[in-house]
Amino acid sequence: MSPAEPRTLTIFERSRDGRRAFAPPATDVPERAVEELLPAAAIRRTPPRLPEVSEPEIVRHYTNLSKRNFDLDTGFYPLGSCTMKHNPKVNERVAGLPGHARLHPLQDAPYARGALELMWRLERALAEIAGLPHVSLQPSAGSQGELAGLLLTRAYHEDRGETRTKVLTPDTAHGTNPASVTMAGYEVVKVGTARDGGVDLDDLRTKTAEDVACLMLTNPNTLGLFDTGIEEIARTVHEAGATLYYDGANLNAVMGISRPGDMGFDIVHFNLHKSFTQPHGGGGPGAGPIAVSDRIEPYLPVPRVVHVPSTNGAEPVYELRHEAPKSIGRLRGFQGNFGVFVRAYAYICSVGGDGLRDVSETAVLNANYLRARLAEAGVGELLPAAFDRACMHEFVLSGAPAKRELGIKTLDIAKRLLDHRVHPPTVYFPLLVDEALMIEPTETETRETLDAFAEAIRSILDEAREDPDIARNAPYDTPVRRLDETSASRRPVVREQHHPG
Ligand SMILES: *Cc1c(COP(=O)(O)O)cnc(C)c1O
Numbered sequence: 001m002s003p004a005e006p007r008t009l010t011i012f013e014r015s016r017d018g019r020r021a022f023a024p025p026a027t028d029v030p031e032r033a034v035e036e037l038l039p040a041a042a043i044r045r046t047p048p049r050l051p052e053v054s055e056p057e058i059v060r061h062y063t064n065l066s067k068r069n070f071d072l073d074t075g076f077y078p079l080g081s082c083t084m085k086h087n088p089k090v091n092e093r094v095a096g097l098p099g100h101a102r103l104h105p106l107q108d109a110p111y112a113r114g115a116l117e118l119m120w121r122l123e124r125a126l127a128e129i130a131g132l133p134h135v136s137l138q139p140s141a142g143s144q145g146e147l148a149g150l151l152l153t154r155a156y157h158e159d160r161g162e163t164r165t166k167v168l169t170p171d172t173a174h175g176t177n178p179a180s181v182t183m184a185g186y187e188v189v190k191v192g193t194a195r196d197g198g199v200d201l202d203d204l205r206t207k208t209a210e211d212v213a214c215l216m217l218t219n220p221n222t223l224g225l226f227d228t229g230i231e232e233i234a235r236t237v238h239e240a241g242a243t244l245y246y247d248g249a250n251l252n253a254v255m256g257i258s259r260p261g262d263m264g265f266d267i268v269h270f271n272l273h274k275s276f277t278q279p280h281g282g283g284g285p286g287a288g289p290i291a292v293s294d295r296i297e298p299y300l301p302v303p304r305v306v307h308v309p310s311t312n313g314a315e316p317v318y319e320l321r322h323e324a325p326k327s328i329g330r331l332r333g334f335q336g337n338f339g340v341f342v343r344a345y346a347y348i349c350s351v352g353g354d355g356l357r358d359v360s361e362t363a364v365l366n367a368n369y370l371r372a373r374l375a376e377a378g379v380g381e382l383l384p385a386a387f388d389r390a391c392m393h394e395f396v397l398s399g400a401p402a403k404r405e406l407g408i409k410t411l412d413i414a415k416r417l418l419d420h421r422v423h424p425p426t427v428y429f430p431l432l433v434d435e436a437l438m439i440e441p442t443e444t445e446t447r448e449t450l451d452a453f454a455e456a457i458r459s460i461l462d463e464a465r466e467d468p469d470i471a472r473n474a475p476y477d478t479p480v481r482r483l484d485e486t487s488a489s490r491r492p493v494v495r496e497q498h499h500p501g
Helices: 055-067 089-096 113-130 142-159 176-183 201-207 230-239 248-253 338-379 400-406 410-419 447-466 485-490
Strands: 134-136 166-170 187-191 212-217 243-247 267-269 290-292 304-308 317-321 395-398 436-439
Touching: 089 338, 113 134, 113 290, 113 304, 113 317, 113 338, 142 176, 142 212, 142 243, 142 248, 142 267, 142 290, 166 176, 176 187, 176 212, 187 201, 201 230, 212 230, 230 243, 243 248, 248 338, 338 395, 338 436, 338 447, 400 410, 400 447, 410 436, 410 447
Parallel strands: 166 187, 166 212, 212 243, 243 267
Antiparallel strands: 134 290, 267 290, 304 317, 395 436
């Protein structure tokens, strides 16, 4: 054990009555009582309990907190399914321009035409990428896009006088898929996985009946494998009158190469915070736009951004259209996280169509390189690939042999990686792989970074052969050691503990 470290004081312990960071000069505007300006209900009875500290103390407080985080700007972050790629800082600059960042959400549409034009152009670009003609930017996340897609499916069937109660999701599906199905009031029916990692077609045919509203799928799937049965899947689902929903979280593998619309999907969501340059480590904000086919279009959320082309030399007009008799309505206040739209649009414009294809090809190349590199580093026996075939942008290993032979679990490997300054890959997902380790290197990492990761994994396994307790007690070199994750999720403490007095 290391000697006891001196405890850092909390910012509340540093607080001294009346201490200030910055004192503005006296105002020459006549003061007015707060009671004159605010309704009584909006006025606090007791002042907020805020720490009173000097400017260096507050700067150090936040700077030190920020250093306790692991983030993409600190190290490699191969978190599978989440696409934690480096986001070019230039897109951040564009989103921060005052015309974008300071636009008021209550601004009337005629005075925000530039913003509407940007949204319309982003919609057009996403429509092209999806291979589906109509887009709504409204959903705030992939999971809200899923809910929107299911509400659209229901509206579509109800309009045709049909009542359908079930939605199919593969057993490899991301947890948000069945959760969205339940939220939308449908019953979840699981479809099995075939030996090659794709949808089990026989199981699908057995379960696709008149009462099925939709099949939700991601392709490549959460095993990082492209489902080559997709045309047969689409035919089966459409023959039964159901819709086919594309979970676009894995779009980073196929942009500019294949389009969900061409594969037969009716509804697609994008995770702009995965494929299109948004920093999303802190949980938001994000955006989960949807693209749909002609038959789903009448039900899209309102308001829609519309473009009235110029006639007789007049300026083209971009506006919001609120009326759409069959629409499922609004999904949120205002139009969405506008800064996210600006970054995504800047990114798409800066790399262009060829660049997006390059992004996906490099992501796939990096994943296959790392998969091969790990096998070469002698990791293959203890951490074999769950499905031994070429992968797309990510791949899944099974830690079952390492657990059996070395006595260390996938969780131990993940924790020990932190001491190598690497964020752990996604672990224990997808559920059908025992001791799963799901690795997504992304296109933005260099070959040297991938090699270093393979070396880190190799050294963790070598070390465990000598002494498995090293990994079992990891991490050592982080601000906190192993946390009680079960209690943290079962009994979360969400309010700060105030000091009395
Ligand atoms: C991230 C993810 C989702 C959910 O998207 P959010 O934007 O996090 O709501 C759905 N499916 C898959 C496969 C994902 O990786």
